[in-house]
Amino acid sequence: MGVDVVQIRRRGWGETMRRDAWWIQPAIVFLILSSFLVYATWAAFQNAHYEYGNYLSPFYSPLLFGDSASAWFGPKPLRWPALLPFSPALIILPFPAGFRFTCYYYRGAYYKAFWADPPSCTVGEPRKGYRGERSFPLIIQNIHRYFLYFALIFLIFLGHDAWKSMWFTDEVGKTHFGIGLGTLLLTANVILLGGYTFGCHSLRHLVGGYLDRLSRNPVRKTAYACASCFNRVHMRWAWCSLFMVAFCDIYVRMLSMGVWTDPRLF
Amino acid sequence: MTASVSQSIVESGQRAAERSDASAGGVAKKATFKVWRGDSNGGKLETYTTEVSEGMVVLDAIHQIQSESANDLAVRWNCKAGKCGSCSAEVNGMPKLMCMTRLNDLDLSEPVTVEPMRAFPPVRDLVTDVSWNFEVKKRITKFTPRAPDVADGTWRMDQADVDRVQEFRKCIECFLCQDVCHVLRDHNKHDSFIGPRFLTYTAALEMHPLDTVDRTAELKEAHGIGYCNITKCCTKVCPEGITITDNAIIPLKERVVDEHYDPLRALVRLFRRKSQ
Structure with missing residues (x-):
């Protein structure tokens, strides 16, 4: 269909008639996501201080390889590229990173904060051309549901880590139940990540959203209602889980480095 | 209308105006x-x-x-x-x-x-001039219900199945969502993107329990759903509070993924066709 739409002059980059501080939100998103990206990359390359007693940093879970005795398959994969410094986190982190990168909420947030596309609602953009998620490279965002499958598997590992964090070994080698601050943090981490994952838009679609007549399938109807419930506050789950996963790594790292000690509640 | 009734209406209007001024503080x-x-x-x-x-x-x-x-x-x-x-x-x-x-x-x-x-x-x-919107609406494949459920030519629907689309029926077509969408506003993609209002309209048809048409191909190509980059500005400005992005656009994007971007689903479809 031929369309001849004549608009009022296109606004330049950052130009707007808005009078509120529209730039604060994208600036905060930029700051937090950049900080997380820098810290996570640094932590992933450390290959040290990721474990303390029964606590394992979520950046390194599941511990497929590594110098730790709890590594599943030994110290290092045989065919690891010589030029790339080895760290067990590098094997697993691409999956949760991909899950967040392709997440519908984060997409909207970082397109604004990092790419100014748009910088905020009704604020002028720096570029005239626009391809959206219709062609390469952003068409790849449609892979999100595959990252979701991995994220669901990771929840099982992180749940197991939280369980393990409740069992402490004393000086004589006897294991007994206990709760430390680390236990609470690792448990909160898996709960927050669960809330974020179960509210995923793709999960909401896959468990029942794709059906037009949900009432004929009560199990899917309930699953869809649960996913919708989590989805309503998806943004909050996304940020809380992001903070917690980074803080859990910092907590375990500081314990391992001897900067602080783990308070035992019982 | 008698003169006394007219007078009564005028007085009633004046009293309402006075009350309004008083409540406004004046x-x-x-x-x-x-x-x-x-x-x-x-x-x-x-x-x-x-x-x-x-x-x-x-x-x-x-x-x-x-x-x-x-x-x-x-x-x-x-x-x-x-x-x-x-x-x-x-x-x-x-x-x-x-x-x-x-x-x-x-x-x-x-x-x-x-x-x-x-x-x-x-x-x-x-x-x-918002007439472009009315032209866009004509391009969307119309509601096509299944055959009637009972002999008298009527259908039976569960309320739970229509709850989802009823949210979209609240739309008053003010086109504020179209206005705020940067794909239309800044990039002028009026010829290849139908905008949030009509994605919501399509969602109401596509998710309707009686509808039988698959609109994913037209959503992907002619309606340009891939242009939406989920800024959620449309949801923010909707005066009816419709959750346009989360409840209409993203579910449609997922349906497009089902049909066009999911290799596993494509494989399953292929095997199903062969087994038939």
């Missing part, structure tokens, strides 16, 4: 408005000052300006109740219904800017 003060004046050849913001009082909305102020100092100011309006979707404009840079934007929610120490919607061609002053 404290009048001056406020400045910068209103876009022009047409398709261009225009500029003209400054007007008028007396405003508590309880007034932007549309009231525009009408006052129209009667006091700009008799030729063009503005489209109808219900003054946020239900007809006629008085859409940009107030202080954000798409809003003028009749639902209260002046006491705005900072009146600075001039309030009132502009027409930028995603559509200006006709005159605050009036834009």
Whole structure:
């Protein structure tokens, strides 16, 4: 269909008639996501201080390889590229990173904060051309549901880590139940990540959203209602889980480095 | 109508107006408005000052300006109740219904800017030509119900199945979501993207329990759903509070992924076809 739409002059980059501080939100998103990206990359390359007693940093879970005795398959994969410094986190982190990168909420947030596309609602953009998620490279965002499958598997590992964090070994080698601050943090981490994952838009679609007549399938109807419930506050789950996963790594790292000690509640 | 009845209606209206003034506090003060004046050849913001009082909305102020100092100011309006979707404009840079934007929610120490919607061609002053939207609607495959469920030609639906689409039926077609969408507003993709309003309309058809048509191919190609990059601006400005992005656009994007971007599903479909 031929369309001849004549608009009022296109606004330049950052130009707007808005009078509120529209730039604060994208600036905060930029700051937090950049900080997380820098810290996570640094932590992933450390290959040290990721474990303390029964606590394992979520950046390194599941511990497929590594110098730790709890590594599943030994110290290092045989065919690891010589030029790339080895760290067990590098094997697993691409999956949760991909899950967040392709997440519908984060997409909207970082397109604004990092790419100014748009910088905020009704604020002028720096570029005239626009391809959206219709062609390469952003068409790849449609892979999100595959990252979701991995994220669901990771929840099982992180749940197991939280369980393990409740069992402490004393000086004589006897294991007994206990709760430390680390236990609470690792448990909160898996709960927050669960809330974020179960509210995923793709999960909401896959468990029942794709059906037009949900009432004929009560199990899917309930699953869809649960996913919708989590989805309503998806943004909050996304940020809380992001903070917690980074803080859990910092907590375990500081314990391992001897900067602080783990308070035992019982 | 008898004279006494007419008189009674007039008096009733006067009493209502007095009550309205009393509840508004009746404290009048001056406020400045910068209103876009022009047409398709261009225009500029003209400054007007008028007396405003508590309880007034932007549309009231525009009408006052129209009667006091700009008799030729063009503005489209109808219900003054946020239900007809006629008085859409940009107030202080954000798409809003003028009749639902209260002046006491705005900072009146600075001039309030009132502009027409930028995603559509200006006709005159605050009036834009939104006819493109009606043309777009014609391009969407119509509702095609399955055969009637019972002999009398009627259907049976579970309320749970129509709950989801009823949210989309709240739309008043004010086109504020179309206006705020940067794909239309800044990138002028009117020929290849139908915009949030019509993605919501398509979602209402696509998710309807009686509908039998698969619109994913047209969503992907002709309707350009891939242009949406989930800024959620449409949801923010919707005066009816429709969760456009999360409940309409993203579920449609997922349906498009099912049909066009999911290799596992494609494989399953292939095997199913072969086994048949």
